[in-house]
Amino acid sequence: MMALLPPGDSSFNLEVSVEILMQEGVMSAPPEIVKGLAQCEQLMNKKIEALGWRRATFISLVHLIINGNVAEFIQPDSRIKLFRLDQFVCVRDWSGTVLEIITAENMRVRALPENLRNLPENKDDNATVTLYTRFERLSENSYAVSQNLDQTVVTARTVHDGLMPINALAWELVPGETYGRSHVEANYSDLLGLDVTSQQLRESGAVAARNLIFVAPNAAGGNLRKRIAEARNGAVLSGRGGQNGDVHPFQFNNSVQMQVMQAEKADLIRQLSEAFLMTGGLRRDAERVTAYELQMLAQEIEAALGGTYSLLGVEMQGWRMQKLLAQMKSRRELPDLGEGVDITITTGLEALGKDAKVKRVRNFFGLLNETPQAFQEQAAQYVKYDTILTPAAAAMGFPESIRTQKEVQAEQEKAQQAAMQQAMVEKATAPVATAMAQGAAQPTA
Numbered sequence: 494m495m496a497l498l499p500p501g502d503s504s505f506n507l508e509v510s511v512e513i514l515m516q517e518g519v520m521s522a523p524p525e526i527v528k529g530l531a532q533c534e535q536l537m538n539k540k541i542e543a544l545g546w547r548r549a550t551f552i553s554l555v556h557l558i559i560n561g562n563v564a565e566f567i568q569p570d571s572r573i574k575l576f577r578l579d580q581f582v583c584v585r586d587w588s589g590t591v592l593e594i595i596t597a598e599n600m601r602v603r604a605l606p607e608n609l610r611n612l613p614e615n616k617d618d619n620a621t622v623t624l625y626t627r628f629e630r631l632s633e634n635s636y637a638v639s640q641n642l643d644q645t646v647v648t649a650r651t652v653h654d655g656l657m658p659i660n661a662l663a664w665e666l667v668p669g670e671t672y673g674r675s676h677v678e679a680n681y682s683d684l685l686g687l688d689v690t691s692q693q694l695r696e697s698g699a700v701a702a703r704n705l706i707f708v709a710p711n712a713a714g715g716n717l718r719k720r721i722a723e724a725r726n727g728a729v730l731s732g733r734g735g736q737n738g739d740v741h742p743f744q745f746n747n748s749v750q751m752q753v754m755q756a757e758k759a760d761l762i763r764q765l766s767e768a769f770l771m772t773g774g775l776r777r778d779a780e781r782v783t784a785y786e787l788q789m790l791a792q793e794i795e796a797a798l799g800g801t802y803s804l805l806g807v808e809m810q811g812w813r814m815q816k817l818l819a820q821m822k823s824r825r826e827l828p829d830l831g832e833g834v835d836i837t838i839t840t841g842l843e844a845l846g847k848d849a850k851v852k853r854v855r856n857f858f859g860l861l862n863e864t865p866q867a868f869q870e871q872a873a874q875y876v877k878y879d880t881i882l883t884p885a886a887a888a889m890g891f892p893e894s895i896r897t898q899k900e901v902q903a904e905q906e907k908a909q910q911a912a913m914q915q916a917m918v919e920k921a922t923a924p925v926a927t928a929m930a931q932g933a934a935q936p937t938a
Contacts, residue, residue: 494551497810498541503534505814506837513833524883524898530834533827537817540571540826546813549573553809557664558769561675564594565809566659567816578672583661585671591630591661598624605642612645628659655819660812662805680768687761694754701745709739806838814838854881 498504507530509522522530549565552575556563564576564583576596584593602610603618613622622643629637629650636657640647663673677684708718720730721740765771814836821827864872 494547494554497554497805498547498550503538504810504838505534505537507531507534507830508835508837510833510835527883529828530830533830536827537814537821540817540821544570544572546573549575550809553662557662557673557805558676561664561673561678562661564596564659564661565813566596567813567820568658569820571817571820573813581661583671585661585666587669589663589666589668591657593630594628594659594661596626596628596659598626600624609642609647612642612647628657630657656812656816658816660808662809665804676769680765683761683765683768687758687765690754690758690761694751694758697745697747697751697754701747701751703745705743707741707743810838811836857881 509526509530514520514522521527553563553565556575556577560578562578564581566574566576568574580598581594581596583591583595585591599621600623601618602613602620602622605613605622605624609624613620624647625641627639627641631637631652634656635652635654637650637652638648639650664676665674665679667674706721708721717730717740724730818827818830818836822830861869861872861876
């Protein structure tokens, strides 16, 4: 969840599509466009925090890791509603695209909306009914919806424009299969082995903690069995004892096998920690661990998972952001961005791309500082500082901190006008000041 929705940072970028840039014959968007898109990103991120998407994301990831499937429905108010695997069915094509989803919501009559309470045959408030909703994908930008309450038709099949508001997510899809496979399924043998090993260790520990004292039936000492049972710790008793005597203490003594099982358990825990991205115990135990080491560790773990960040970034976050963008535009909560804007998901290790933008700007200014002194002023004339600083400021979350070229020109013109007015005032007041100075210099009679 921290990778898909990083706190205090954006999990996506709004960028001008490559087709538009090629039509305009430019390599990058103007700073004004970059600044405006960055402000739209901030508005969308504030909306995400207000809608409480983090809790829904956490629950979705739990379902994906354990059973591999979950359905997310974005309601008209942009809140996310989840359906478990036993609450929906779906059909996918060979490439994994969802073609049809049917959800089933079991609810009581008293929980139904006002317009649906008269439809069930059983009008008892505590009676349970099932609301079926069917979503059909007609094309990339159109879908059909129909609803039934038990056997009663609530909404006939209607066609809508836009992105389908429901999506069936899968942890890992096999070509040709409709439902996904979970991460737990891929590591089931290790989980089962860890469970069995832990149970055996607990049972062995319970056996090892038990101590028995065997007393021969005809042992000498006068009711030795009773005196041993009632004796306090450290008491001195008269009677024969020892390995071969009448009294024989017994204790479980198989520590070698317990050590082997403990080593097997530790090995299983290490493998499962790598499989489930539990990197806390995998960091090198040293005083100084470089950021490069942690980055390489994360890259190795992600490669072992087959690019989980990238898969969930496209299937989950990409669909969410497209639907949220469309809903906010329809409610006029965002300016009209047109059709040439693409959403790029920057989750997981791809989020380092924002830091890379800032790093490139620093390297560029370092290169300018290395320019010979005789050519620095000439080199500065060829640099468009607004195109360099604006993307870096937007990546750091401060898109409004950089002035545009028009604003800089306006400030320069304003400063020039103020300087001209000051010069005119000084020119107009110069004769008066001179006359006053001369009058003060003449001696009085």
